[in-house]
Amino acid sequence: xxxxxxxxxxxxxxxxxxxxxxxxxxxxxxxxxxxxxxxxxxxxxxxxxxxxxxxxxxxxxxxxxxxxxxxxxxxxxxxxxxxxxxxxxxxxxxxxxxxxxxxxxxxxxxxxxxxxxxxxxxxxxxxxxxxxxxxxxxxxxxxxxxxxxxxxxxxxxxxxxxxxxxxxxxxxxxxxxxxxxxxxxxxxxxxxxxxxxxxxxxxxxxxxxxxxxxxxxxxxxxxxxxxxxxxxxxxxxxxxxxxxxxxxxxxxxxxxxxxxxxxxxxxxxxxxxxxxxxxxxxxxxxxxxxxxxxxxxxxxxxxxxxxxxxxxxxxxxxxxxxxxxxxxxxxxxxxxxxxxxxxxxxxxxxxxxxxxxxxxxxxxxxxxxxxxxxxxxxxxxxxxxxxxxxxxxxxxxxxxxxxxxxxxxxxxxxxxxxxxxxxxxxxxxxxxxxxxxxxxxxxxxxxxxxxxxxx
Amino acid sequence: xxxxxxxxxxxxxxxxxxxxxxxxxxxxxxxxxxxxxxxxxxxxxxxxxxxxxxxxxxxxxxxxxxxxxxxxxxxxxxxxxxxxxxxxxxxxxxxxxxxxxxxxxxxxxxxxxxxxxxxxxxxxxxxxxxxxxxxxxxxxxxxxxxxxxxxxxxxxxxxxxxxxxxxxxxxxxxxxxxxxxxxxxxxxxxxxxxxxxxxxxxxxxxxxxxxxxxxxxxxxxxxxxxxxxxxxxxxxxxxxxxxxxxxxxxxxxxxxxxxxxxxxxxxxxxxxxxxxxxxxxxxxxxxxxxxxxxxxxxxxxxxxxxxxxxxxxxxxxxxxxxxxxxxxxxxxxxxxxxxxxxxxxxxxxxxxxxxxxxxxxxxxxxxx
Numbered sequence: 103x104x105x106x107x108x109x110x111x112x113x114x115x116x117x118x119x120x121x122x123x124x125x126x127x128x129x130x131x132x133x134x135x136x137x138x139x140x141x142x143x144x145x146x147x148x149x150x151x152x153x154x155x156x157x158x159x160x161x162x163x164x165x166x167x168x169x170x171x172x173x174x175x176x177x178x179x180x181x182x183x184x185x186x187x188x189x190x191x192x193x194x195x196x197x198x199x200x201x202x203x204x205x206x207x208x209x210x211x212x213x214x215x216x217x218x219x220x221x222x223x224x225x226x227x228x229x230x231x232x233x234x235x236x237x238x239x240x241x242x243x244x245x246x247x248x249x250x251x252x253x254x255x256x257x258x259x260x261x262x263x264x265x266x267x268x269x270x271x272x273x274x275x276x277x278x279x280x281x282x283x284x285x286x287x288x289x290x291x292x293x294x295x296x297x298x299x300x301x302x303x304x305x306x307x308x309x310x311x312x313x314x315x316x317x318x319x320x321x322x323x324x325x326x327x328x329x330x331x332x333x334x335x336x337x338x339x340x341x342x343x344x345x346x347x348x349x350x351x352x353x354x355x356x357x358x359x360x361x362x363x364x365x366x367x368x369x370x371x372x373x374x375x376x377x378x379x380x381x382x383x384x385x386x387x388x389x390x391x392x393x394x395x396x397x398x399x400x401x402x403x404x405x406x407x408x409x410x411x412x413x414x415x416x417x418x419x420x421x422x423x424x425x426x427x428x429x430x431x432x433x434x435x436x437x438x439x440x441x442x443x444x445x446x447x448x449x450x451x452x453x454x455x456x457x458x459x460x461x462x463x464x465x466x467x468x469x470x471x472x473x474x475x476x477x478x479x480x481x482x483x484x485x486x487x488x489x490x491x492x493x494x495x496x497x498x499x500x501x502x503x504x505x506x507x508x509x510x511x512x513x514x515x516x517x518x519x520x521x522x523x524x525x526x527x528x529x530x531x532x533x534x535x536x537x538x539x540x541x542x543x544x545x546x547x548x549x550x551x552x553x554x555x556x557x
Numbered sequence: 558x559x560x561x562x563x564x565x566x567x568x569x570x571x572x573x574x575x576x577x578x579x580x581x582x583x584x585x586x587x588x589x590x591x592x593x594x595x596x597x598x599x600x601x602x603x604x605x606x607x608x609x610x611x612x613x614x615x616x617x618x619x620x621x622x623x624x625x626x627x628x629x630x631x632x633x634x635x636x637x638x639x640x641x642x643x644x645x646x647x648x649x650x651x652x653x654x655x656x657x658x659x660x661x662x663x664x665x666x667x668x669x670x671x672x673x674x675x676x677x678x679x680x681x682x683x684x685x686x687x688x689x690x691x692x693x694x695x696x697x698x699x700x701x702x703x704x705x706x707x708x709x710x711x712x713x714x715x716x717x718x719x720x721x722x723x724x725x726x727x728x729x730x731x732x733x734x735x736x737x738x739x740x741x742x743x744x745x746x747x748x749x750x751x752x753x754x755x756x757x758x759x760x761x762x763x764x765x766x767x768x769x770x771x772x773x774x775x776x777x778x779x780x781x782x783x784x785x786x787x788x789x790x791x792x793x794x795x796x797x798x799x800x801x802x803x804x805x806x807x808x809x810x811x812x813x814x815x816x817x818x819x820x821x822x823x824x825x826x827x828x829x830x831x832x833x834x835x836x837x838x839x840x841x842x843x844x845x846x847x848x849x850x851x852x853x854x855x856x857x858x859x860x861x862x863x864x865x866x867x868x869x870x871x872x873x874x875x876x877x878x879x880x881x882x883x884x885x886x887x888x889x890x891x892x893x894x895x896x897x898x899x900x901x902x903x904x905x906x907x908x909x910x911x912x913x914x915x916x917x918x919x920x921x922x923x924x925x
Contacts, residue, residue, distance in 0.1 A: 329651045336643070
């Protein structure tokens with residue numbers, strides 16, 4: 103039994119007219135099975151659409167299979183128009199009917215329990231009087247109803263359908279679940295609100311919550327992009343070896359590893375974006391990424407893998423701390439000269455003795471050598487390439503309905519226009535943030551600069 | 558791929574180690590005392606009580622004000638970290654927990670400091686004679702006692718770790734006065750020192766550390782990317798089902814009758830060449846009796862999926878299903894999706910075959 107306060111809609115109709123597609127789009131659920139084969143939905147499936155302001159239910163039902171026989175049964179068991187709703191109730195409870203007309207019982211049961219009716223037809227195929235039997239059965243239920251014309255392949259017969267459907271339904275709307283964006287979906291909810299006044303407030307609150315969710319998703323998308331940019335702009339792959347020639351030899355291996363990592367990191371961001379929009383079944387492929395070829399570098403390392411600069415700092419700090427301990431032990435009688443002297447000694451030793459450290463061996467292992475380094479990318483255009491690809495993907499995914507199960511190909515795209523539409527100060531903010539990324543510095547304003555690209 | 562970023566322990570242990578080393582050196586230099594093994598109790602209170610308490614207050618300030626005023630935050634700013642460790646920190650910043658995480662590491666460092674101090678204390682108590690004395694120009698034992706009793710309040714149940722006036726009097730030292738100390742009295746301070754160290758440097762720190770840990774795990778679990786990754790991992794993609802489809806006849810076996818199941822108009826029916834060659838044309842509702850040995854050809858709308866009503870009718874008969882489609886009142890090639898639907902439907906019927914004049918040669922030779 104439905105909770106009368108919770109708006110509940112049974113999506114019914116002829117088989118293969120896109121009922122499941124409509125439910126998938128409105129429920130934002132791409133795990134709902136959609137198939138060109140009929141009888142994919144054999145039992146009524148209830149989907150709860152929860153929002154911050156409340157919830158509504160959609161019930162995906164099997165299509166009518168034996169409408170003529172059902173109407174015949176109903177006519178035989180009804181005395182007058184006043185008992186039609188009761189006759190429908192008797193039909194769904196009758197054991198013989200449950201056995202002989204399982205599909206009709208499944209689709210009528212939620213309506214008997216108080217669900218409103220959403221009757222779905224295909225506007226790309228001609229109207230036929232055979233549908234009148236189904237519509238007549240639905241009329242017998244006496245529940246609020248509306249018709250949705252789903253133009254599966256085209257809109258050729260939409261007008262013909264509208265004329266016919268208006269004979270049976272007060273409200274008739276064209277709704278393409280493959281193309282319906284958030285705006286269109288919330289508009290439909292507003293139309294639902296007029297079906298049953300008791301649900302009006304709840305549905306309008308849900309509509310506004312859905313719009314808020316959409317805004318939050320846009321914000322979260324930019325969070326994903328920001329992290330992607332920070333990761334790919336700072337990534338480098340490094341391998342320590344003994345000689346410079348060994349380091350040079352590693353260049354192709356490191357290049358491949360670097361490239362693979364960047365692509366995988368990018369793929370993870372797209373996967374997260376798809377998950378954010380609950381498109382967990384959408385397959386995607388990524389076009390190749392052009393990376394600059396001059397990312398290889400070879401550097402010397404010293405004890406514990408430190409660079410010369412790091413060695414200098416470490417020795418200075420260690421010397422100063424050691425000296426300070428001495429100062430403390432003599433209760434400050436040294437006038438902190440221990441810390442000062444320790445720091446100077448540490449720094450000088452590191453500066454002048456680094457080469458000696460590198461050539462020293464402990465149990466045959468050297469304390470210094472060379473590092474083969476690939477990355478990070480220093481080309482200032484690199485962040486823009488990543489942003490362009492991500493925004494292309496974002497625009498596609500944010501408009502992708504959950505009935506659309508096509509695979510996505512992510513390619514490079516020119517988003518110069520989006521940048522040019524920003525105010526000068528905003529453009530400058532974006533350029534500064536990208537430059538900071540390339541210089542390996544934190545870019546605290548990156549998120550704010552990027553989110554404006556979506557406006 | 559992300560393993561190099563997800564394991565922040567690579568930067569955690571050097572910070573903790575720093576705390577341990579500082580504790581070790583500081584405690585050893587203090588507890589070693591002078592040549593007579595005399596250790597100034599006031600210095601110990603400074604290092605084991607006051608410094609831990611002040612640093613705890615500083616940590617609290619750091620937490621409330623989001624200010625990086627802790628050991629780990631200072632160490633992280635030194636240009637000592639490798640690229641990989643910098644990326645660990647960047648990942649923590651992305652999660653919004655970098656400052657809290659550094660604060661937590663400082664608490665670990667402080668605990669390491671306390672453990673190192675305790676280790677040194679017990680080691681020296683074990684292998685050396687540590688004589689705790691106190692000196693003051695201004696304070697008298699009677700003035701010191703309330704302060705020490707206040708410090709010892711948390712372990713009120715441990716009698717031998719409570720400071721007494723007699724102990725204070727017995728252990729007061731003056732460098733000019735070479736008085737003889739009761740050796741036992743000087744050693745009696747160790748329970749008080751240990752308890753101070755355990756409570757103020759270890760227990761208080763632990764009480765601060767646990768909520769920090771909880772805050773971080775909660776924040777990390779509620780992070781956008783963590784939630785999305787969990788969603789992706791929990792999701793199992795559905796796989797395509799294997800389908801059996803009927804083969805398609807390229808010609809109708811003669812003689813046959815046509816049955817107009819979907820009540821197509823006469824005009825449309827006449828556009829089908831097969832209708833011209835039929836022995837008879839039946840409309841929906843007509844009884845299909847006495848047609849044997851003629852074959853029955855059921856004409857249906859290809860775009861409408863087969864309903865249960867049709868299946869019920871065909872159940873006790875046999876023949877050929879002929880789906881048709883029209884464009885501008887003329888027969889047209891079937892949509893492959895529609896044709897597939899009818900092939901699947903026919904395959905599950907016994908005694909029925911599928912005919913389509915417009916079908917391509919693909920898929921016409923055998924069941925799939």
